[in-house]
Amino acid sequence: MSTTHRSAESSARRVRTSPTMKVVARIGYAATGLLHLVLGWIVIRMGTADSSGEDADQSGALTEIASQPFGRLALAVVAAGLAALVIWRVLTIVRGGPARERLKAAGKAAVHLVLAVLAARYAVGLGEGGQDEEGLTRQVMSYPAGRIAIAAVGAGLLIAGIVHVYIGWTKRFQQDLRASRRPEISRAVRSLGRAGYWAKGAALAVLGVLFGIAAWTADPEEAGGLDEAFAAIGAQPYGSVLLIITGVGLVCYGLFCFAQSRYVRL
Template identity: 40%
Template sequence: MNSATASSGPSSRQVSSVWEKVARTGYAVSGLIHVLLGVTIARIGLGSGGEADQSAALGQIAAAPFGAAVLWIAVVAFVGLGAWQIADALASHHESSDRAKAVGKAVLYLSLAFTAGSLVIGAGGSSGGSQDDKAQGLAAGLMGAPAGRILVGVVGLGILAGGAYHVYKGAKKKFLEDLQATPGGELGRGVRLLGTIGYIAKGVALAVVGVLFVLAAATADPAQAQGIDGAVETLLGAPGGPVVVVLVGIGFAAFGVYSFARARYAKM
């Protein structure tokens, strides 16, 4: 969404300005989650335990001093960012593919708002299960429908395509199109490097998640479907797995730091 979509009245511009600031805060909170997630993934690669998903990262925030306050900020910020993406999807100047991506992002940010809200209301209790549990539940639900295995396979291929797009976006620096400007000098080079590493690492993890969903469809076994944590465990068991997992963790943390820059420079 851009300023052309807002009313020309002063109060409407003020509301739009506040909404934009809230939405930008959503990118910053997402950055914090990715940094925590990246550290956890890297520690798993180094032999430590941990659960590598966004719910667990939010749980870490909840357990920290002033964690409840930070989670409330996360709820408001993610709702604001999700609503901004919905408004962006409804903007008439967008193509259908851009609208679909905006809707997908809106669903993601609103689900994060729900997870953060569940944690803070439950005083750090359950947020509805891990991403692996949710992935298996989704696969099991789809398999209960007519042509369920095909549906699970389609979901897997969709996630795999999303992972490939993340790798492409990082390698070709397409993420710069999401920014209204980039800082100059060393800071600008740092933003480009962090974005490249971050998008490629996320793409690798998402691609593995997609493959696991396809495997679940091929074997008619919903337990094969996994989230990011399951993808990390799969990578860990591959040749050279610990090194790859550490690199993916570094990439997730890099994406988090890039997200802090995106909060400042994103096209809105």
Template identity: 40%
Template sequence: MNPNTSAASAASAAQDSTVFRVLARIGYVVLGILHLLIGAIAISIATGGGGGDADQGGAMQQIQKSPAGVVMLWVIVLGLFALAIWQVAEAVIERDPDTKKKWGHRVKFVGTAFAYLAIAGTALTYALGGQSQSSQSSQSLSARLLAVPAGVVLLVLLGLIVAAIGIAFIVRGVTRAFKKHLDLPSGATRSGIVTFGVVGYIAKGIAVAVAGVLFVIAALTHDPETAGGLDSALRALAGLPFGTIILWTVGAGLVIYGLFCFARARYARM
């Protein structure tokens, strides 16, 4: 049997599975919960309440401390793993007649799958009783890159890629491109979901883009501690003029993105 045909058949079988589809939708619910927590922590930082790390690690730590936290963490692992596999399946069965667009879509699907797997890995660490700080991981990665030949170039490239991902989120929100992946209802519900999507995508894009800029700054200043991931990006916003207002707004936007993820779990085309 042709390997490509076999892979496509396996991908189609996975997407035809009701159980797998439900697990993937749970993955969107999980993303919603995480963004609600990250947004709430960011708002807490903006209002001077501290709140911990405003990133996936900080959100996982909050869940770990909650009643039935370990169970919730395992649900997060399963949901995000299923969602990652779903993205891989989408990449395999992508059928856009335009070759460039087809491979562009495939790269996006696979990249998204890796992002979901990375978050699932963080959840697994916490589910097993450990801890993982995203900021330290980012700083460690930056330090390792700066220690190798052409490390500055590599770190700048990484920062530009992360910043580009953030810009892509902003563009997706402004253009409402996310709508084509949803089977939206009519009326006020539709308008509300679209508004949440626009605000949420823009807020998340700003946070991710700033994280990318911090990687570039870390490379140019040879200071790996500058690159601290999402938490450092949000705290950097607080240091800007009117930073408290900006951080509060972005935090609120991340909360709204979390609510959008709940709607996405219900209305995503699967």
């Protein structure tokens, strides 16, 4: 290992373990929780007869937040918190360690970066009128091997959904958490984590299937975003009940993210 590489890893460790960086990272977890709370509430409302046409994706949640008093200020804080989580993940990669952990950090950094950019756009009023998922999918399909790229996205989303369900089932999320001094709080956090990971995993899996269908049929309208995934859930027998359950699960995930901001090991 070169001297420059060792120096970079050492600097990354120092920044990552600094008190300031830990505070902003915890704010990032709370920001993620806020987005999932709003998203879950929107999905629950979709499960009622009078709001079935409501958008239920990240942009829908951001629109909901932006429409509230001081909503744009809240989104600016959310964007800053998510950006801090991106930096945190990048420092995790730079400091070295097992390849599996570094790959996991890279994936989470990419997700948080997208959400941070979206939150920042809505904070400054640029979120509305952007290109939708259908238009983006159509553009990608117009390129050589575009269908392969869309199929790969669908496979990635499906795998991510399965992994989320697996993490919820095995409670592997507990590995990154400190136990509370109060056993009842630890039990509540475990329950929130399991329900949240199951619900988010189901939504991601459905979204992955939709992208796969779009790639197979070469029809970008089959892809869409999370709102189409939730609409597909709602179209099933007892769909309204399933939507409400999914929404409650996403609310649980949001609350779990707030618990992470308190109990995650940094």
